Amino acid sequence: MGTSSRLLRYVESRKNLTGSVCGLAGVGITLTGAAGGLWPLVVGGLYAAGALIAPPERPDTPHFPGTGEQLDALRADFAALREYLAEVELPSAAREKLTGLTTLVEALLEPGWVSDPEHLHVLGRAVRQDIPEAVDTFVRTRWWSRFTPGAEPPEQHLERQLSVLHEETSDIADALRQAEAIRQEIHTRYLEERGP
Structure with a gap:
């Protein structure tokens, strides 16, 4: 599996999507001015926290003939x-x-x-x-x-x-x-x- 396909799988993964949502919440906090100069740490920390709490990826169940x-x-x-x-x-x-x-x-x-x-x-x-x-x-x-x-x-x-x-x-x-x-x-x- 090539690097580009691994990267694409991660971009579509639950971890990345949950981390991105939490990171956007961090951007929202930053826009209110609550994060101050530490905004990169707030956005990065919330992304990392979201990626950690996301449910793990499950492989597709095999197809058996009906x-x-x-x-x-x-x-x-x-x-x-x-x-x-x-x-x-x-x-x-x-x-x-x-x-x-x-x-x-x-x-x-x-x-x-x-x-x-x-x-x-x-x-x-x-x-x-x-x-x-x-x-x-x-x-x-x-x-x-x-x-x-x-x-x-x-x-x-x-x-x-x-x-x-x-x-x-x-x-x-x-x-x-x-x-x-x-x-x-x-x-x-x-x-x-x-x-x-």
């Missing part, structure tokens, strides 16, 4: 995930479970539904970590399972993982449904109690 920005980013990541999943070859039972899961996630990511940070976290973890890892692990394990006949089929693990993930996202859908039911009930009660 719910809308997080949802937009999550939707973009989900679109990338769907492209990846379309290219992966899966057994029909696992593909059916995966389709059910991604359909539910897509519905939850529609605008206006999910705003709870915990729900966003669960969906983000599912889209960015759990689903791709489950599918990728299946693909890798299936390749190696050719060399170990008789081992537990990797699609069983994939189906179990997808069932757990579907249950997690279903919990979010249930919570949203319950919240809407309560909202509807409250509105009905309000309309009934409001009367004509």
